[in-house]
Amino acid sequence: MRDIVKEFPGVRALDGVSFTLERGEFHSLVGENGAGKSTLMKVLSGVYPAGTYSGEIRIDDSARSFRDIRDSEGAGVAIIFQELSLVKELTVGENIFLGREPSRFGVIDWSALYHKATSLLHDLGLDIDPRVKVGNLGIGRQQLVEIAKALSHEAKILVLDEPTAALTESEVDTLFHILQELRQRGVGMIYISHKLDEVFKMSDRITVLRDGRTVCTHLAAELTKDRVIAEMVGRDVGDIYPVSTRTIGNIAFEVKGLTAFSADIADKKVVEDVSFSVRKGEILGVAGLMGAGRTELLAALFGAWDGKCSKDILVDGRSVAIGSPADAIKCGIGFVTEDRKRYGLILDQTILNNMTLAALKKISGKFLTHVSRETHAVSGPMKALRVKANSPMTIAGTLSGGNQQKVVLGKWLLTDPKVLFLDEPTRGIDVGAKQEIYAEINKLAEDGLAIVLVSSELPEVLGLSDRIIVLHEGRITGEFTKSEATPEKVMAAATGGFEQQTNG
Amino acid sequence: MIAVLAIIWMYFHWATDSIFLTPRNLSNLMTQMSVTGILAVGMLMLIVSANIDLSVGSVLGFAGGIAAYSLTTLGHGLPASILFAVIVGIAIGVFQGSLTAYLNIPAFIVTLGGLLAWRGAVKWLIGGNTVPISDDTFKSIGQGNLQTSVGWILAGLAIAFVIVLAYRSARSVKEYGLGEANYGAAMLKAVVPIGGIVAFIWVMNSYQGVPIPVLIFVAVALLGAFITTSTTFGRYLYAIGGNSEAARLSGINIKLNVIKVYAILGAFTGIAALIFTGRVGSAAPDAGVLKELDAIAACVIGGASLMGGRGTVFGACLGALIMASLDNGMSLLNVRDFMQDIIKGSILVAAVGLDMFGRKQG
Numbered sequence: 001m002r003d004i005v006k007e008f009p010g011v012r013a014l015d016g017v018s019f020t021l022e023r024g025e026f027h028s029l030v031g032e033n034g035a036g037k038s039t040l041m042k043v044l045s046g047v048y049p050a051g052t053y054s055g056e057i058r059i060d061d062s063a064r065s066f067r068d069i070r071d072s073e074g075a076g077v078a079i080i081f082q083e084l085s086l087v088k089e090l091t092v093g094e095n096i097f098l099g100r101e102p103s104r105f106g107v108i109d110w111s112a113l114y115h116k117a118t119s120l121l122h123d124l125g126l127d128i129d130p131r132v133k134v135g136n137l138g139i140g141r142q143q144l145v146e147i148a149k150a151l152s153h154e155a156k157i158l159v160l161d162e163p164t165a166a167l168t169e170s171e172v173d174t175l176f177h178i179l180q181e182l183r184q185r186g187v188g189m190i191y192i193s194h195k196l197d198e199v200f201k202m203s204d205r206i207t208v209l210r211d212g213r214t215v216c217t218h219l220a221a222e223l224t225k226d227r228v229i230a231e232m233v234g235r236d237v238g239d240i241y242p243v244s245t246r247t248i249g250n251i252a253f254e255v256k257g258l259t260a261f262s263a264d265i266a267d268k269k270v271v272e273d274v275s276f277s278v279r280k281g282e283i284l285g286v287a288g289l290m291g292a293g294r295t296e297l298l299a300a301l302f303g304a305w306d307g308k309c310s311k312d313i314l315v316d317g318r319s320v321a322i323g324s325p326a327d328a329i330k331c332g333i334g335f336v337t338e339d340r341k342r343y344g345l346i347l348d349q350t351i352l353n354n355m356t357l358a359a360l361k362k363i364s365g366k367f368l369t370h371v372s373r374e375t376h377a378v379s380g381p382m383k384a385l386r387v388k389a390n391s392p393m394t395i396a397g398t399l400s401g402g403n404q405q406k407v408v409l410g411k412w413l414l415t416d417p418k419v420l421f422l423d424e425p426t427r428g429i430d431v432g433a434k435q436e437i438y439a440e441i442n443k444l445a446e447d448g449l450a451i452v453l454v455s456s457e458l459p460e461v462l463g464l465s466d467r468i469i470v471l472h473e474g475r476i477t478g479e480f481t482k483s484e485a486t487p488e489k490v491m492a493a494a495t496g497g498f499e500q501q502t503n504g
Numbered sequence: 505m506i507a508v509l510a511i512i513w514m515y516f517h518w519a520t521d522s523i524f525l526t527p528r529n530l531s532n533l534m535t536q537m538s539v540t541g542i543l544a545v546g547m548l549m550l551i552v553s554a555n556i557d558l559s560v561g562s563v564l565g566f567a568g569g570i571a572a573y574s575l576t577t578l579g580h581g582l583p584a585s586i587l588f589a590v591i592v593g594i595a596i597g598v599f600q601g602s603l604t605a606y607l608n609i610p611a612f613i614v615t616l617g618g619l620l621a622w623r624g625a626v627k628w629l630i631g632g633n634t635v636p637i638s639d640d641t642f643k644s645i646g647q648g649n650l651q652t653s654v655g656w657i658l659a660g661l662a663i664a665f666v667i668v669l670a671y672r673s674a675r676s677v678k679e680y681g682l683g684e685a686n687y688g689a690a691m692l693k694a695v696v697p698i699g700g701i702v703a704f705i706w707v708m709n710s711y712q713g714v715p716i717p718v719l720i721f722v723a724v725a726l727l728g729a730f731i732t733t734s735t736t737f738g739r740y741l742y743a744i745g746g747n748s749e750a751a752r753l754s755g756i757n758i759k760l761n762v763i764k765v766y767a768i769l770g771a772f773t774g775i776a777a778l779i780f781t782g783r784v785g786s787a788a789p790d791a792g793v794l795k796e797l798d799a800i801a802a803c804v805i806g807g808a809s810l811m812g813g814r815g816t817v818f819g820a821c822l823g824a825l826i827m828a829s830l831d832n833g834m835s836l837l838n839v840r841d842f843m844q845d846i847i848k849g850s851i852l853v854a855a856v857g858l859d860m861f862g863r864k865q866g
Binding site for chain 1: 673676677679680681682733734735736737738739740742743746747749750751752753754755756757813814
């Protein structure tokens with residue numbers, strides 16, 4: 001791949017990336033969230049068809065342009081995305097040959113299908129029955145089925161995007177064993193991962209991407225972890241985080257003994273006995289790995305959790321009952337949700353409609369909408385947050401990720417909150433917009449807002465928070481002040497490394 | 505879609521030797537569309553919230569049956585009978601809405617059940633016979649006309665209202681510091697609706713005056729347009745249909761609002777039932793069969809998305825007008841019954857296909 005440039009509205013996701021892969025090579029691609037790794041792989045696999053990017057893809061020395069995934073599969077490129085693309089209701093065998101079922105006159109030849117599937121799985125040393133429904137397998141085994149499926153295409157190039165995120169240790173071992181095997185057969189592999197241990201264990205070469213550019217490509221043997229991290233970050237962490245001059249006031253929000261149960265599995269606690277408080281002007285960071293219960297915690301506090309939960313919440317020292325998001329808003333709590341497209345925005349509608357939604361009755365009046373009054377109300381936050389749009393009547397879906405995020409933030413500022421929950425406020429937006437949002441978060445705290453910040457980007461939590469609590473399996477396993485917190489300590493607590501350690 | 509309507513009208517006018525666009529036929533056309541139009545306005549609000557109601561045809565039959573039964577068999581007065589029809593519509597709406605909102609039964613299933621059950625209820629109530637209505641006031645709901653002078657008075661009031669609205673909207677721009685109030689431009693914008701009002705009353709008065717069902721339809725459509733564009737409730741409907749999760753997390757009570765829309769559609773169905781019964785002069789066990797599909801088709805032709813979040817009352821009315829124009833024009837041309845159905849079905853699919861195509865280009 002040479003000089004690949006890919007632009008989205010408002011963001012240049014790839015800015016002249018070049019990348020080579022040799023036969024039988026294990027080549028890792030690392031970089032921060034939003035560095036462009038996944039985008040690059042989507043270009044390679046034809047998810048973004050030829051013509052929507054510029055640059056050149058050559059396989060075995062001939063230039064290729066793929067119109068879709070099928071096209072790239074035909075050329076021997078197989079990609080396994082972070083989200084698995086298996087049909088849960090079909091069997092393993094059916095999934096492997098989906099769309100290419102061995103058939104005669106349009107009738108599926110089941111015995112041939114399962115015969116082929118069995119030999120394929122056997123080949124990989126996998127002990128999986130091809131007649132089992134995929135949904136009945138654990139995530140780890142599903143991942144392996146996905147790999148079997150990819151290999152059934154006679155793939156020459158196998159792309160793996162964070163394949164171990166959901167795997168247990170022994171499953172990871174099985175996976176790596178299979179990958180080694182494939183390497184010996186001459187399959188080239190592109191491996192995307194945040195887990196540097198794995199990267200170093202497996203790689204022949206490592207390429208670092210940052211902000212859509214190739215920073216460097218080196219033999220893994222010549223690199224150290226520290227060096228890779230330095231190249232990934234490429235700047236002092238302090239740079240993009242504002243210097244705070246906050247004064248911290250009284251306790252604005254307090255929760256005691258929050259326990260929340262899973263909505264699907266009876267008696268499974270997703271959050272267990274969590275208590276904490278936030279003061280006016282304070283930013284409390286909540287760290288934890290995927291599935292630690294961070295999002296569930298915020299949802300339960302906001303009255304938006306579907307399962308059972310019990311809790312005592314005090315806002316400004318007064319006990320309040322929060323049974324629905326409407327209650328929470330009334331109590332002065334705002335919730336900038338994660339995944340703005342799913343939970344935050346109505347993409348078909350205008351900035352104005354989105355921004356005023358949570359406070360519509362307060363801005364407009366109980367029964368009637370009042371567009372002039374609303375326009376006036378949103379113009380403040382739009383200006384303060386520097387939302388780049390022609391007018392409040394611009395459709396939210398046409399904005400860039402950063403601007404969409406600002407609209408969601410603006411929506412909650414219009415509710416005039418005392419406490420603001422931020423769940424992954426900067427996921428998938430570019431560095432410039434991130435910096436603006438950090439500055440705004442800091443400013444809100446300076447103005448006396450109590451802020452609870454959940455983020456899976458550790459530098460973000462460390463850079464912004466005054467105090468950090470760490471969740472592991474639904475429980476608080478660590479609490480640090482800004483000066484105490486180091487990435488190592490927080491990670492240790494997040495992986496359950498040491499037990500409850502409390503500091504003021 | 506306005507262009508499509510214009511083409512259809514011009515074609516029929518030409519094909520019927522200039523019968524189609526006469527005051528007499530336009531008056532009939534509007535009367536014919538009023539029942540479907542009223543249902544379409546309610547249905548539009550429901551579709552915008554990403555719900556659906558397949559039972560309106562049966563509910564219409566049932567509510568009409570109740571009114572006729574109450575009036576003739578039980579001998580309750582006219583006001584009570586009218587009230588019964590509307591209350592039955594609302595009650596069924598609340599009931600079916602609650603089933604989907606609180607028990608999470610898909611709206612499609614609840615109202616498919618309703619389609620069967622309420623039809624059965626009419627047959628049970630009036631026993632397979634038609635119930636003729638002798639009360640002339642009741643019949644006038646479906647057959648009467650306004651005196652021409654009353655029509656002009658209403659036109660005057662409507663024009664005054666349009667002017668006041670335009671003035672206030674221009675003034676509020678200045679009030680909130682969004683720029684200078686441009687009264688000239690505001691009045692210019694008011695010219696089109698004023699022209700429409702005058703033309704409408706003039707055409708209707710050239711025949712027998714504004715038909716009562718048309719008057720009711722226009723009132724319902726204005727109410728629907730007002731609800732969808734100018735109330736917080738209307739804004740919530742678009743939010744719920746556009747992204748129910750985002751709406752819920754913004755503190756909107758989705759269940760309550762969905763039940764409200766079902767209730768509104770139910771009330772409109774009750775009103776439509778009165779017009780339908782009054783126009784036919786009797787309640788029949790098969791009254792309103794397939795009306796739900798006409799109403800849904802009208803919404804969809806008018807640009808509503810069955811996925812929710814998109815659609816306008818104006819569009820739905822236009823859709824109803826297009827459907828009624830096809831019925832009316834083809835009847836004038838003596839197109840055979842089965843052919844009419846084939847053509848209507850094809851046009852429904854083609855209209856939506858064109859709309860999707862246009863959206864992709866845009």
